[in-house]
Amino acid sequence: MSDDWQIRVDAVWADETLDPADVVRRIDALAAERPEGDAEALFERAGARDSAGLETDAEVLYRRALTVGLDPDRRTRATIQLASTIRNLGTVEEALALLRTEYEREPRGALHDAAAAFYALALVSSGESERAASIALQALAPHLPRYTRSVTGYAREIAENPR
Structure with missing residues (x-):
């Protein structure tokens, strides 16, 4: 190109x-x-x-x-965008599967936080709000000027002990 x-x-x-x-x-x-x-x-x-x-x-x-x-960057972007699109169209389970795979594929990748955000949205759409909050908080924690360890711990606690 x-x-x-x-x-x-x-x-x-x-x-x-x-x-x-x-x-x-x-x-x-x-x-x-x-x-x-x-x-x-x-x-x-x-x-x-x-x-x-x-x-x-x-x-x-x-x-x-x-x-x-x-290429890898566009593949990630296309996967996130496709998953968001099909979630909006009502195909939440497939969106979850695509986003879970992308989220877990490269935890340190440039688009990991974007994958986490859209994964959290799909989790909310599937009724898993607590798990969504955990994913979103884990993505946010490294960007905080303070309390990274605390927020990460709380996010993991939410994931491990849902109500």
């Missing part, structure tokens, strides 16, 4: 003057520059539709991008 292409894609995402339909149109135009079935283009098209509230269309494109194969 050319750096220029990604720069232009990033510029569309950064342009806050565009409405969601314009983002979809512009991302689609950029995706058309890529070969048919290009995973990165599919991923960007999925994200544009997801942001525009077209979750059903986004789901198909995320799945195709993941099947074709993405």
Whole structure:
């Protein structure tokens, strides 16, 4: 993928003057520059539709991008975004499975906290609010200027002793 292409894609995402339909149109135009079935283009098209509230269309494109194969960063992002989308569409169990796998896959990865946040949201959707709070607090704890150890301990306690 050319750096220029990604720069232009990033510029569309950064342009806050565009409405969601314009983002979809512009991302689609950029995706058309890529070969048919290009995973990165599919991923960007999925994200544009997801942001525009077209979750059903986004789901198909995320799945195709993941099947074709993405680099590790985009694979993680696509997995998180797909899981969030299908959770919104009511497929909570699959979303939980995807997010649990992503959350456990790389505990020190750059997107681990993002995976934790969306995993917690899916847990809430499945009725597991205490476990969701535990996951969210464990992700938050390392970022606290103080009380990291205490919050981590309490988060683990919630997970180990649910009501």
